[in-house]
Amino acid sequence: MMNDKDKRKELLREIKDEVINLKESPLYEERTKNKVFPVIGEGSHYAKVMFIGEAPGKNEAATGRPFCGAAGKVLDDLLSSVSLARSDVYVTNIVKDRPSLNRDPSPGEIEMYAPFLDRQIVIIKPKVIATLGRFSMEYIMKKFGLSSQLKPISQIHGHVFKAEADYGMVKILPLYHPAVALYNNSELETLKKDFKSLGDTISQ
Secondary structure (H helix, E strand, O other): OOOHHHHHHHHHHHHHHHHHOOOOOOOHHHHHHHOOOOOOOEEOOOOOEEEEEOOOOHHHHHHOOOOOOHHHHHHHHHHHHOOOOHHHOEEEEOOOOOOHHHOOOOHHHHHHHHHHHHHHHHHHOOOEEEEEOHHHHHHHHHHOOOHHHOOOHHHHOOOOEEEEEOOEEEEEEEEOOOOHHHHOOHHHHHHHHHHHHHHHHHHO
């Protein structure tokens, strides 16, 4: 009989295999044309905190790893600021393939890839879901029945929302995407404050 560790690993591997073979995706062609990879997710299969971005960027698609470029360096620094190791959290995106020219993911692309994310959440069972950017914020808050509390990210970033998952209570924490700090240094201070909220939420 498979133990829980092996079961989680196997279930996540199944998701990876399905995404790799998702030829019906409008983004599949980008892989062969540009010799890039889907980005499934990375981190602890028992993570208390799951970070969810929107879609891979150029560096991510080139390596198959989430948040490995400049925005990933910002994320790593923010994690360090609250004594979290990257290996202890799980990092992924809603859309697993890179939209061309780094454009925003379309509603259809989000709809196609979201079921994989839903399964990742159920397998890992995070206590806190930190969304990175408005696309993941909107999707996750609607998924967990928080539509009535959904406002622009500028109004609710850093706020904690409680919701019920299949496996128990989960806290949702909308955050700005780390990339905002690359274009506006003042937003880095905002992110640091919001990550302090994350640190406080984990310790509760």
